[in-house]
Amino acid sequence: MNREKLALAAGCAAFVAAVATAQAPPATTAPAPPPFKNLQVFPKDISRPDLINNMKGFAQALGVRCTHCHVGTEGQPPTFDFASDAKPEKATARKMLAMVHRINGQDFGVTDFSNVKVTCFTCHRGSVKPLTAPPPPEPAPAAPAPKAS
Numbered sequence: 001m002n003r004e005k006l007a008l009a010a011g012c013a014a015f016v017a018a019v020a021t022a023q024a025p026p027a028t029t030a031p032a033p034p035p036f037k038n039l040q041v042f043p044k045d046i047s048r049p050d051l052i053n054n055m056k057g058f059a060q061a062l063g064v065r066c067t068h069c070h071v072g073t074e075g076q077p078p079t080f081d082f083a084s085d086a087k088p089e090k091a092t093a094r095k096m097l098a099m100v101h102r103i104n105g106q107d108f109g110v111t112d113f114s115n116v117k118v119t120c121f122t123c124h125r126g127s128v129k130p131l132t133a134p135p136p137p138e139p140a141p142a143a144p145a146p147k148a149s
């Protein structure tokens, strides 16, 4: 997959495209490595905009801020340490990435990873805890009070 296609894959779907790129043969002219220190799933030469778009997709899909997975205090950027693996949520997210990639490729036969079937949002829908059953129905509106005669 080329870089243009990768850039086109917007939001949460883009991460799978990025993972697919990791398995592509290396480009002949390697661009200067961006300053990411601890990528284990995304390709090491992923551009900063692509990486950040994926991260925004994660945050939106789970309904969380960056610091749900990353060390740091929200609103205080000097405290952020994105490369750190200290938070277990980051490790979980790496496993989820691998799972989503596997589901798309093996179960849905996706070959064009800029057009995936399953994303983080498919299950999470803005929550850290996906539902296993439909939510209970809304309580029925109260019956109108009988008219006083």
Ligand code: HEC
Residues within 6 Å of the ligand: 035, 036, 037, 038, 039, 040, 041, 042, 043, 052, 055, 056, 058, 059, 062, 064, 065, 066, 067, 068, 069, 070, 082, 083, 089, 090, 091, 093, 094
């Ligand atoms: C659901 C968990 C999760 C959320 C939310 C999240 N990230 Fe990440 N982030 C990860 C994971 C997992 C990695 C490592 C990916 C890998 O190993 O290839 C990562 C890696 C990074 C890196 C690369 C660090 C390095 O040097 O190796 C940066 C920068 C980053 N995230 C920024 C952000 C920003 C900014 C946000 C908020 C918009 C954010 N992340 C939200 C899970 C998350």
Ligand code: HEC
Residues within 6 Å of the ligand: 015, 058, 062, 069, 089, 090, 092, 093, 096, 097, 100, 118, 119, 120, 121, 122, 123, 124, 128, 129, 130
């Ligand atoms: C097939 C459904 C499914 C998909 C797709 C999925 N998840 Fe999850 N995820 C779950 C379930 C279920 C849990 C809760 C597991 C539990 O309760 O032990 C969970 C839990 C998590 C957690 C821990 C929640 C917490 O309390 O902080 C993180 C982080 C997470 N997922 C990230 C991701 C990311 C990032 C993606 C996309 C790469 C993703 N998930 C895609 C089903 C999914």
